[in-house]
Amino acid sequence: DTSNDKATAAASGMSATERFKTDKRAGSGVPKERVDLLAREVLDGIHATIRRHKVTYDEYNALKAWLIKVGDDGEWPLFLDVWVEHVIEEVATEHREGSKGTIEGPYYVPDAPEQGANGSVPMRPDEGGVQLTWTGQVTSTDGSPLGGAKVELWHADNDGFYSQFAPGLPEWNLRATFTTDDQGRFEIHTVRPAPYQIPTEGACGRLIDAAGWHAWRPAHLHVKVSAPGHELLTAQLYFPGDEHNDDDIASAVKPELLLAPQPTESGESVSYGFVLDPS
Numbered sequence: 297d298t299s300n301d302k303a304t305a306a307a308s309g310m311s312a313t314e315r316f317k318t319d320k321r322a323g324s325g326v327p328k329e330r331v332d333l334l335a336r337e338v339l340d341g342i343h344a345t346i347r348r349h350k351v352t353y354d355e356y357n358a359l360k361a362w363l364i365k366v367g368d369d370g371e372w373p374l375f376l377d378v379w380v381e382h383v384i385e386e387v388a389t390e391h392r393e394g395s396k397g398t399i400e401g402p403y404y405v406p407d408a409p410e411q412g413a414n415g416s417v418p419m420r421p422d423e424g425g426v427q428l429t430w431t432g433q434v435t436s437t438d439g440s441p442l443g444g445a446k447v448e449l450w451h452a453d454n455d456g457f458y459s460q461f462a463p464g465l466p467e468w469n470l471r472a473t474f475t476t477d478d479q480g481r482f483e484i485h486t487v488r489p490a491p492y493q494i495p496t497e498g499a500c501g502r503l504i505d506a507a508g509w510h511a512w513r514p515a516h517l518h519v520k521v522s523a524p525g526h527e528l529l530t531a532q533l534y535f536p537g538d539e540h541n542d543d544d545i546a547s548a549v550k551p552e553l554l555l556a557p558q559p560t561e562s563g564e565s566v567s568y569g570f571v572l573d574p575s
């Protein structure tokens with residue numbers, strides 16, 4: 297890999313770490329009883345693995361060095377979102393009757409530019425990728441349309457880079473907020489993202505290499521859909537035929553999240569809407 301990849305991995309890891317510290321006021325509100333239970337059970341799991349597989353000092357020290365490197369590379373958000381978040385999301389949303397969601401991942405930024413009910417995401421004049429027109433409606437589980445709902449969209453570019461996490465991209469490139477009309481409808485113009493490889497030069501890439509895994513996620517669009525009186529829906533949408541739909545490194549694909557794009561004269565169009573659960 298090139299030193300440019302290296303710069304990008306480090307930049308995106310550190311940006312994701314800073315972003316998390318800025319946005320999430322996490323960790324202060326967990327009751328002692330829960331910390332005691334959960335920390336004990338995780339440690340019990342580690343101890344059991346060590347005994348079962350007779351883990352050696354070499355392996356223990358490799359783990360220690362790797363854990364230090366995860367922090368040095370700013371890759372705790374990446375590591376946790378790729379290998380842990382999907383089960384948190386599963387448990388957090390199992391009561392829902394509305395649309396399926398999936399993990400947020402490390403690259404969401406709030407307050408992206410507002411584009412109304414029908415508009416384009418900010419992009420460069422020569423932005424690569426097939427033009428994608430996406431129409432949809434946001435409704436409540438009782439079928440009523442949700443006007444004024446917010447649809448926040450963010451995705452990687454045709455080279456697999458996210459603005460604000462890779463150097464050299466305009467601040468809000470391929471990030472926007474749409475607001476549904478009084479029928480709950482929206483129309484979004486963007487470009488189709490490419491399959492995405494998580495940064496390979498940092499600690500997460502080391503783990504992937506050392507274990508003989510791959511670093512790919514299928515091409516995906518990220519969304520957060522919100523409306524007053526309803527639960528926030530965080531989702532990703534995928535494209536049929538992507539070879540990584542069946543072996544996403546982040547285990548975040550569900551059949552309900554597959555789009556069915558149709559070719560048009562200028563690119564492709566897709567219809568996909570959201571049903572939100574009342575809160």
Ligand code: MBD
Nearest residue numbers: 377378400401402494546
């Ligand atoms: C991504 O773009 C992503 O969506 C996830 C979940 C993890 C790493 C990079």
Ligand code: FE
Nearest residue numbers: 401403516518
């Ligand atoms: Fe992503």
